[in-house]
Amino acid sequence: MSADSGRRVLQFCHGYDGPFLDCARQYAALFDGTDYKVTTVFLTGEPDPAVAVGCNSEEVIFMNYSSASIRGLKLKAIRQFKAIAAKRDYKFCIAHRSKPTYIACLATKLPVIGVHHAFDDFKRSGRQLFARWFGKRLYLLAVSNAVRDDITAHLSGWPKERIQTLYNRIDVVSLQEQQLDRAAARKHLSLPADAWVLGNVGRLHPDKDHATLLRAFARALPTLPAGALLAILGKGPLESSLKTLSNELGIAERTLFLGQVPEAKRYFKAFDVFALSSDHEPFGMVLLEAMTADLPVIVSACGGAPEVVGDCGLLFPLGDDEQLANRLKKVSDFDEAQLEHIKQNMQDRLTRLFSDAAARSRFWHLSWIGEIERKHE
Numbered sequence: 001m002s003a004d005s006g007r008r009v010l011q012f013c014h015g016y017d018g019p020f021l022d023c024a025r026q027y028a029a030l031f032d033g034t035d036y037k038v039t040t041v042f043l044t045g046e047p048d049p050a051v052a053v054g055c056n057s058e059e060v061i062f063m064n065y066s067s068a069s070i071r072g073l074k075l076k077a078i079r080q081f082k083a084i085a086a087k088r089d090y091k092f093c094i095a096h097r098s099k100p101t102y103i104a105c106l107a108t109k110l111p112v113i114g115v116h117h118a119f120d121d122f123k124r125s126g127r128q129l130f131a132r133w134f135g136k137r138l139y140l141l142a143v144s145n146a147v148r149d150d151i152t153a154h155l156s157g158w159p160k161e162r163i164q165t166l167y168n169r170i171d172v173v174s175l176q177e178q179q180l181d182r183a184a185a186r187k188h189l190s191l192p193a194d195a196w197v198l199g200n201v202g203r204l205h206p207d208k209d210h211a212t213l214l215r216a217f218a219r220a221l222p223t224l225p226a227g228a229l230l231a232i233l234g235k236g237p238l239e240s241s242l243k244t245l246s247n248e249l250g251i252a253e254r255t256l257f258l259g260q261v262p263e264a265k266r267y268f269k270a271f272d273v274f275a276l277s278s279d280h281e282p283f284g285m286v287l288l289e290a291m292t293a294d295l296p297v298i299v300s301a302c303g304g305a306p307e308v309v310g311d312c313g314l315l316f317p318l319g320d321d322e323q324l325a326n327r328l329k330k331v332s333d334f335d336e337a338q339l340e341h342i343k344q345n346m347q348d349r350l351t352r353l354f355s356d357a358a359a360r361s362r363f364w365h366l367s368w369i370g371e372i373e374r375k376h377e
Helices: 019-029 049-054 076-085 100-106 124-131 147-152 171-177 182-189 210-223 239-248 264-270 286-294 305-313 322-330 336-353 358-363 370-374
Strands: 008-013 038-043 059-065 090-096 110-115 138-144 164-165 197-201 229-233 255-259 273-276 297-300 314-316
Touching: 008 019, 008 100, 008 358, 019 038, 019 049, 019 090, 019 358, 038 076, 038 100, 038 273, 049 059, 059 076, 076 100, 090 100, 090 370, 100 110, 100 124, 138 147, 147 164, 171 264, 171 336, 182 264, 197 210, 197 264, 197 286, 210 229, 210 239, 210 322, 229 264, 229 273, 239 255, 264 286, 273 322, 286 297, 286 305, 286 336, 297 305, 297 322, 305 336, 314 322, 336 358
Parallel strands: 008 038, 008 090, 038 059, 090 110, 110 138, 138 164, 197 229, 197 273, 229 255, 273 297, 297 314
Antiparallel strands: none
């Protein structure tokens, strides 16, 4: 990289809801220690000083659209982003999700790095056509190899080296400082101090497959420590049907639906084990949060989740409640030495693969980063 102290990068985010504020922080952190200055633009969401601080950028701009107002092609948003991009000499743009990538390509002549956080982003023929039209200056990053392979399957003929993986990451030290200890976390969630607790955090939606989790817990319950509980944090359209299922399975008194818990990641140490039964999770930030809390993790063997936990977690076939029950029994029998071994392995894995430093090294060693920088010299 040159010594030019005026180089700038434009980051364009769909919004700052859920995990996407931290995604903005993560990508701004890629430029720590370089001479780049980052401007982060949010397409949706009202101006918020706390958000501006949280995304770790020199400049933050809120375009202030609602999600409903940007459906389809919105010329006003394109013109507005074009004006933002013209104010400074940006070298390239990093755009999160499809809509910002689309707008960035139409509004500017910058090289655009499109970051993809979900499956099927290029399933539609219109998006495939778009990618090919802007192929000379569009580069794609996926949050997991599973998402990368999904993009590759839909973009036949697209150069594979232009579709790379850059894992989501976590500020382990910062999160550990925020996480309450076991006693305090249990008090906040109104959980018994001495119960064995299986935890799950996620929206009550079909994609999360809580039904398999409930069935597995019912199967395993006779073999788990006395008084074992399943604590589910989250809300969603399936809440009523899942409560009905827990009654039918005879585990209603052992299953706690705790609803939406603000800053849920702070209370993971209330659990003895964390399980994620999701159907093809693209990545699973919640797994990094559980690993930071030193919890044994059990995940369905599909999507990006196995990449996150590696050999630190226990896998089971998607939808297989019998195998999940077996994993719950196995974890409940772990002794202190086994738990300490898991803890050490998880901390090492977080540092090697999912830290800001690991992502920064990976990003700047991508084969096409130098090409992007040269395109706008």
